[in-house]
Amino acid sequence: MTTETDDSFHVFDTTLRDGAQREGINLTVADKLTIARHLDDFGVGFIEGGWPGANPRDTEFFARAQQEITFRNAQLVAFGATRRAGAKADEDAQVRALLESGAPVITLVAKSHDRHVELALRTTLEENLEMVRDTVSYLREQGRRVFVDCEHFFDGYRANPEYAKSVVRTAADAGADVVILCDTNGGMLPAQVQAIVATVLADTGARLGIHAQDDTGCAVANTLAAVDAGATHVQCTANGYGERVGNANLFPVVAALELKYAKKVLPEGALAEMTRISHAIAEVVNLTPSTHQPYVGVSAFAHKAGLHASAIKIDPDLYQHIDPELVGNTMRMLVSDMAGRASIELKGKELGIDLGDDRELVGRVVERVKERELRGYTYEAADASFELLLRAEVEGRVRRYFRVESWRAIVEDRPDGTHANEATVKLWAKGERIVATAEGNGPVNALDRALRVGLEKIYPQLAKMELIDYKVRILEGRHGTSSTTRVLIATGDGGGEWATVGVAENVIAASWQALEDAYTFGLLRAGVDPAE
Numbered sequence: 002m003t004t005e006t007d008d009s010f011h012v013f014d015t016t017l018r019d020g021a022q023r024e025g026i027n028l029t030v031a032d033k034l035t036i037a038r039h040l041d042d043f044g045v046g047f048i049e050g051g052w053p054g055a056n057p058r059d060t061e062f063f064a065r066a067q068q069e070i071t072f073r074n075a076q077l078v079a080f081g082a083t084r085r086a087g088a089k090a091d092e093d094a095q096v097r098a099l100l101e102s103g104a105p106v107i108t109l110v111a112k113s114h115d116r117h118v119e120l121a122l123r124t125t126l127e128e129n130l131e132m133v134r135d136t137v138s139y140l141r142e143q144g145r146r147v148f149v150d151c152e153h154f155f156d157g158y159r160a161n162p163e164y165a166k167s168v169v170r171t172a173a174d175a176g177a178d179v180v181i182l183c184d185t186n187g188g189m190l191p192a193q194v195q196a197i198v199a200t201v202l203a204d205t206g207a208r209l210g211i212h213a214q215d216d217t218g219c220a221v222a223n224t225l226a227a228v229d230a231g232a233t234h235v236q237c238t239a240n241g242y243g244e245r246v247g248n249a250n251l252f253p254v255v256a257a258l259e260l261k262y263a264k265k266v267l268p269e270g271a272l273a274e275m276t277r278i279s280h281a282i283a284e285v286v287n288l289t290p291s292t293h294q295p296y297v298g299v300s301a302f303a304h305k306a307g308l309h310a311s312a313i314k315i316d317p318d319l320y321q322h323i324d325p326e327l328v329g330n331t332m333r334m335l336v337s338d339m340a341g342r343a344s345i346e347l348k349g350k351e352l353g354i355d356l357g358d359d360r361e362l363v364g365r366v367v368e369r370v371k372e373r374e375l376r377g378y379t380y381e382a383a384d385a386s387f388e389l390l391l392r393a394e395v396e397g398r399v400r401r402y403f404r405v406e407s408w409r410a411i412v413e414d415r416p417d418g419t420h421a422n423e424a425t426v427k428l429w430a431k432g433e434r435i436v437a438t439a440e441g442n443g444p445v446n447a448l449d450r451a452l453r454v455g456l457e458k459i460y461p462q463l464a465k466m467e468l469i470d471y472k473v474r475i476l477e478g479r480h481g482t483s484s485t486t487r488v489l490i491a492t493g494d495g496g497g498e499w500a501t502v503g504v505a506e507n508v509i510a511a512s513w514q515a516l517e518d519a520y521t522f523g524l525l526r527a528g529v530d531p532a533e
Contacts, residue, residue, distance in 0.1 A: 011179065011210065011234040012255060012266050013148075014040050015049040016282070017062075018080050019248055020238035026286050033062045034069060035285050040239070041075045043278045044271040045251070049078040049108060049236075054098025063102040074268060078148070079104035083111050083136040086124035090139035100143055107140055108148045108181075109133075113168040114157030126164060130171045137175035147177045148234075150212060154182040155189050158197055166204055173207035179234045180207045184223060187216025187245070191226035198230035210234025213249045215241060220249035225257055239282045240294065252279050252328075253295045260323055276329035301325070302332045345370075345391075352388050354395060366394050376504055377476045377485045383502035385492075385522040386515075392525075400531050402524045403430040403456060405517070410444035410509050424448040430459050445471065445512040452516060462527040463520060465494045473508060490515040494523060 017033050020026070028036070033050065040048050050066060051059030066077055079102040084093040099107050111133045112118045118129045133149065140147050149172040151157075151165070158165040169180045182198060194211070202209055211227035211234070213220040224235050235258075241250035252275055258264040259272050279297040283290040292300045302325040325332050345366050349356045356363055369390065370380060380387040393399045406427040413421040421440065424447035428435045437455030441447030449468060457463050470491035475484050488503045488511040499522055503514025 010266055012045045013047040013236045014045045015236055016239040018049045018051045020242035022244040023242045030061050032285050036282055039278050039281050041072050044074045044267040047078050048075045049080050052080045053102035054095050067103050076106050077104045078106040078108055080108045083109050083132040086128050090135045106146045110150045110152050113151035113165045114153040115161045115164045117153055133171045134175045137177050141176035148179045149177040150181045150183050152183050153185045155184045169205045169207050179210045181210035181212050183212040184214055187214030189223055191222045194223045195226040195230045198227045198232055202231045212236040215247045221253050224249040224254050252297050256296045273329045296328045377487050378502050378504050383500045385499035386501045386518045402531055403428050410448055412444055422447045424451040426451045426455055428455050444509055466492055466523045469493045486511045488512045488515045490519050492519040
């Protein structure tokens with residue numbers, strides 16, 4: 002049973018239909034059910050589940066959604082087309098499939114561009130209007146709420162404005178609750194959208210919505226421009242997923258409506274779940290969340306420049322347009338060669354390290370960071386390595402759980418074309434000399450395994466840690482064919498992840514540095530006392 006919501010403004014999500022058309026997304030029925038639950042938790046008013054009857058997966062989704070999901074905020078919407086030319090709505094098989102889906106709301110796609118009517122539908126302009134009228138009125142008689150998507154509306158309006166508006170009038174007169182103006186090709190700009198929506202609203206009196214594709218990079222802006230002109234229904238997709246370059250992104254649109262327009266379009270407290278919901282849906286579709294996505298990206302409130310950090314130390318609002326906690330995100334300070342004293346002080350506070358008012362200490366850290374970044378290190382992408390550097394300066398010693406005597410990695414090229422990778426490490430830990438050898442599927446993997454073999458008996462906490470990402474970048478060459486290599490390693494322990502960095506002319510040496518930092522930080526994180 003859906004909760005009673007204000008019907009004066011609609012947030013309509015079409016991730017499961019239009020968003021699923023993005024290249025690289027292939028949703029199972031189970032995926033669609035999971036995403037629908039996330040969207041309902043977020044509090045959207047309508048969830049367009051797909052086109053029942055068009056394919057078995059969407060038909061199954063509607064059948065299972067009715068049985069498996071108790072919607073608290075959203076109404077489920079079935080998508081389909083107006084009846085075929087020359088037929089009757091009550092005899093059309095795909096119209097029947099819309100009713101059989103059980104969805105309380107149906108969105109019909111209708112042609113509003115005269116050339117599409119004549120070339121794609123191969124019918125007359127008058128018959129197209131009759132197809133809209135007949136299908137909408139029939140579905141209304143069957144007790145369904147009906148929305149009409151006017152496909153290619155803006156291009157159609159520019160080609161033949163009177164005909165485009167006649168489609169809107171016909172749909173509204175037949176009983177459509179909302180007529181949605183679609184920028185199907187995504188070529189419009191905000192000023193154009195605002196002017197056309199305002200004119201259509203004045204000339205037809207219909208309740209209007211907006212569906213914007215992002216081909217000009219303006220889908221969110223176009224959506225808000227339509228709202229400025231009087232649209233009261235916005236169609237979006239989670240994270241902007243959709244065909245070609247995507248659709249209007251649900252999350253910036255909703256955040257703008259709530260925080261900039263002061264429109265209450267979500268249930269109380271739901272906006273603070275936005276970052277979590279965005280990332281959860283990204284996991285389901287198996288796409289890495291965009292780090293620079295507005296509001297919900299991990300970099301949305303990340304500050305790197307020293308000038309910014311100095312101001313944020315006084316008042317975060319000086320360089321942030323909202324409090325990140327409003328959308329479930331957090332502010333982050335990035336440490337790099339652009340960092341000043343304020344950046345280091347704020348980062349120390351973020352890490353729980355008290356720097357006091359020791360200007361000399363902070364100055365040393367600033368200079369060390371700049372010197373190391375000049376050599377190729379990057380600390381904005383390796384928080385764990387920076388924390389180890391900072392603690393070494395604060396504590397006056399390098400935190401060590403083991404000391405390396407030597408290591409070596411051997412790659413053997415065999416006659417059968419295969420390769421063998423073997424590594425040996427010689428270490429000291431808690432007064433004990435350790436020699437360990439291991440094989441791996443590469444020299445770095447072999448070193449990782451040898452390090453574990455040697456240390457896990459002394460530090461059993463290492464058993465929970467695993468390398469989850471490994472990146473290599475070749476920096477600018479300095480001596481002929483020689484070059485500097487930077488390695489970034491991400492490590493996790495089931496409860497969190499951290500990143501470390503190593504830099505050397507040899508990729509294996511750079512990898513070893515990052516590995517040392519990774520396990521040192523992991524043991525620090527686990528609360529283990531240093532061996533020396």
